[in-house]
Amino acid sequence: xxxxxxxxxxxxxxxxxxxxxxxxxxxxxxxxxxxxxxxxxxxxxxxxxxxxxxxxxxxxxxxxxxxxxxxxxxxxxxxxxxxxxxxxxxxxxxxxxxxxxxxxxxxxxxxxxxxxx
Numbered sequence: 001x002x003x004x005x006x007x008x009x010x011x012x013x014x015x016x017x018x019x020x021x022x023x024x025x026x027x028x029x030x031x032x033x034x035x036x037x038x039x040x041x042x043x044x045x046x047x048x049x050x051x052x053x054x055x056x057x058x059x060x061x062x063x064x065x066x067x068x069x070x071x072x073x074x075x076x077x078x079x080x081x082x083x084x085x086x087x088x089x090x091x092x093x094x095x096x097x098x099x100x101x102x103x104x105x106x107x108x109x110x111x112x113x114x115x116x117x
Contacts, residue, residue: 002116003029008092011107013099015075017092018042019115022049022081028088042091045079049089067105076101080108085117 008017008031016033018041020026025043052065064086070077076094078101081087090108094101 005029005031005111007111011104013095015093015095020089020091022046023087036093045091082112
């Protein structure tokens with residue numbers, strides 16, 4: 001079992017990141033976030049994931065979430081359920097001015113591939 005998300009710290013503009021169990025809301029690991037309450041944010045985003053999954057089911061889309069992007073005035077919030085364990089997701093908060101969103105998505109995916117549960 002490897003839950004090491006420390007490589008997320010290399011993402012330019014990272015404000016904080018965590019690994020969250022969407023069944024329980026439990027944060028399994030964090031990176032950065034000294035100015036950001038990752039425990040609360042991670043748990044709150046469980047509801048975002050659940051709502052999107054419900055919408056997919058209601059619409060009978062027969063699909064899954066690759067990632068969810070929330071764009072705020074000053075931040076990007078990226079939620080990425082793990083492909084191998086969709087009940088676990090990576091949650092990343094980025095400074096909108098400093099981050100390259102495309103590159104950040106690639107870096108999150110690369111970290112996901114190193115995780116094993």
